Amino acid sequence: MGLGSWKRRGRRTLVAAALTTTIVAGTAGWASGHEQRPLTGPPPGTASWRADGSLGRGLPDPATASPAQVAAFFAGLGTVERHELAARHPSVVGNLDGAPTALRYEANGTALRAERTRALADAADSSRTPQERATARALAERCAELLAPGRRILAFDPRGRGQVAQVYGDLVRARHVSVIVPGSDIDLGSFDRARDVYGTPAGMARSLQAAAGDGTAVVAWVGYTTPLGLGPDAATGRLAEAGAPRLARFVQGLTAAGLPQPAVFCHSYGSVVCGLAAARLPASDLVVFGSPGLRADSVADLHTRARVWAARDDTDWIGKVPNVELFGLGHGADPTDSSFGARPVPTERAEGHTGYFAPGTDSLRAFVDITTGASS
Missing domain, CATH: 3.40.50.1820 (Alpha/Beta hydrolase fold, catalytic domain)
Structure with missing residues (x-):
C-alpha cells in the first residue's frame, strides 16, 4: 500500500x-439511544379485511394494492358500502392510503374508541403488573385526547x-x-x-x-x-x-x-x-x-x-x-x-x-x- x-x-x-x-x-x-424495532407491514386487522367477502369480491390488499388502486376501489362503492366497511374494519380503512379522507377520519374515530375501551379494561385487570396497568391507563388517556372534538385523525396505529x-x-x-x-x-x-x-x-x-x-x-x-x-x-x-x-x-x-x-x-x-x-x-x-x-x-x-x-x-x-x-x-x-x-x-x-x-x-x-x- x-x-x-x-x-x-x-x-x-x-x-x-x-x-x-x-x-x-x-x-x-x-x-x-435504545435500538428500536421498526413497525412495518400492513395495518392491524388486515387478516380480517382480506377474509371479508361481503361485497362478493376481494377487497384491495393493504400490503400490495397501490394507493391509486385503493382510491379507484372506493370510488366504485356506494355510500352505504363505504361506511359499512369502515365500521367493520376501522383499523384498516383508517390507515389505508388512497381511501377517502372523511372516511379515514370516521374509521379512526371508531378505532380510537375501541382501543380506549381495551386499554381501560387492561388498566382495571388485577392480573396485570402495575407497570402494564399504568401503560394501559396512559394509552386510554391518549385515545381520549385524540377523540376530542375538532381533531382530525388521518391515521392511527397503537402497535409498538x-x-x-x-x-x-x-x-x-x-x-x-x-x-x-x-x-x-x-x-x-x-x-x-x-x-x-x-x-x-x-x-x-x-x-x-x-x-x-x-x-x-x-x-x-x-x-x-x-x-x-x-x-x-x-x-x-x-x-x-x-x-x-x-x-x-x-x-x-x-x-x-x-x-x-x-x-x-x-x-x-x-x-x-x-x-x-x-x-x-x-x-x-x-x-x-x-x-x-x-x-x-x-x-x-x-x-x-x-x-x-x-x-x-x-x-x-x-x-x-x-x-x-x-x-x-x-x-x-x-x-x-x-x-x-x-x-x-x-x-x-x-x-x-x-x-x-x-x-x-x-x-x-x-x-x-x-x-x-x-x-x-
Missing part, C-alpha cells in the same frame, strides 16, 4: 471516529410506540397541502407534547397552518418508528430505510385521494427518511431543516421533480455533526452546502434545532411561501 493510500485511509478513519465521538458525547453514550397522523385545517377543501415528517423521539405519546412545542410535528403543523391561512391544510405525520435519543439508530439509516416506503405510500395516498401535491417538510432524522423516499414522493417541494444529511451527495442524486430546499441556523447543534457516510455511520453531504444544490431558506431569526417554525421567524415566513407556491 502506497503512502497516499495510507493517508486516505487514515483520514477516513479519523472522520468516522469524529462522528462516533460527536454522537456519543452528545448523548452521554450509546446507552441513551404508536403512530398517528393528524390534520390541521380542512384537508378536503385545501388548495395547498403540507406534510411534516419528524425526527427522533416522536411517537403517539409525544407528537403533540407541551414542552418544546416547535420540535413536535403537531406544533410545526399548527404553526404553519395558522400562518398560511384557511386555504392550507397541514398533516403532522408520525408514520414511522423514530430513533430514541441520538445513539446508533440516529447515526444509521436503518429506521429511515424502513420509514421511507411508508412515507412515500402515505403521500401517494393523498394525491390518489384527489388532493394537490404537498410540500413535505422534513426535520432532523426525518430528512433522512425524506431523502430515501424522494424519488417516490409526488411532492411539489421537499424542505429539509436541521438535517444531518439525506444519504445523497446532491439534489440530482435524489431523483425528484420536487423543488428541494434546505435550512440550518447557526445555533443548531446539528451543524457540529460531521457530514459523512462511512462504515454505516452518518448520513452524507450537508444539504445546506451550496455544492449540494438545494435552494436556501433564510434562518437568521430561528434559534436552535427546533426553532424553525416559531412565530415571527424568517424561516416560518419562507415555509409559508413555499407551501402556498409564492416562492420562486
Whole structure:
C-alpha cells in the first residue's frame, strides 16, 4: 500500500471516529439511544379485511394494492358500502392510503374508541403488573385526547410506540397541502407534547397552518418508528430505510385521494427518511431543516421533480455533526452546502434545532411561501 493510500485511509478513519465521538458525547453514550424495532407491514386487522367477502369480491390488499388502486376501489362503492366497511374494519380503512379522507377520519374515530375501551379494561385487570396497568391507563388517556372534538385523525396505529397522523385545517377543501415528517423521539405519546412545542410535528403543523391561512391544510405525520435519543439508530439509516416506503405510500395516498401535491417538510432524522423516499414522493417541494444529511451527495442524486430546499441556523447543534457516510455511520453531504444544490431558506431569526417554525421567524415566513407556491 502506497503512502497516499495510507493517508486516505487514515483520514477516513479519523472522520468516522469524529462522528462516533460527536454522537456519543452528545448523548452521554450509546446507552441513551435504545435500538428500536421498526413497525412495518400492513395495518392491524388486515387478516380480517382480506377474509371479508361481503361485497362478493376481494377487497384491495393493504400490503400490495397501490394507493391509486385503493382510491379507484372506493370510488366504485356506494355510500352505504363505504361506511359499512369502515365500521367493520376501522383499523384498516383508517390507515389505508388512497381511501377517502372523511372516511379515514370516521374509521379512526371508531378505532380510537375501541382501543380506549381495551386499554381501560387492561388498566382495571388485577392480573396485570402495575407497570402494564399504568401503560394501559396512559394509552386510554391518549385515545381520549385524540377523540376530542375538532381533531382530525388521518391515521392511527397503537402497535409498538404508536403512530398517528393528524390534520390541521380542512384537508378536503385545501388548495395547498403540507406534510411534516419528524425526527427522533416522536411517537403517539409525544407528537403533540407541551414542552418544546416547535420540535413536535403537531406544533410545526399548527404553526404553519395558522400562518398560511384557511386555504392550507397541514398533516403532522408520525408514520414511522423514530430513533430514541441520538445513539446508533440516529447515526444509521436503518429506521429511515424502513420509514421511507411508508412515507412515500402515505403521500401517494393523498394525491390518489384527489388532493394537490404537498410540500413535505422534513426535520432532523426525518430528512433522512425524506431523502430515501424522494424519488417516490409526488411532492411539489421537499424542505429539509436541521438535517444531518439525506444519504445523497446532491439534489440530482435524489431523483425528484420536487423543488428541494434546505435550512440550518447557526445555533443548531446539528451543524457540529460531521457530514459523512462511512462504515454505516452518518448520513452524507450537508444539504445546506451550496455544492449540494438545494435552494436556501433564510434562518437568521430561528434559534436552535427546533426553532424553525416559531412565530415571527424568517424561516416560518419562507415555509409559508413555499407551501402556498409564492416562492420562486
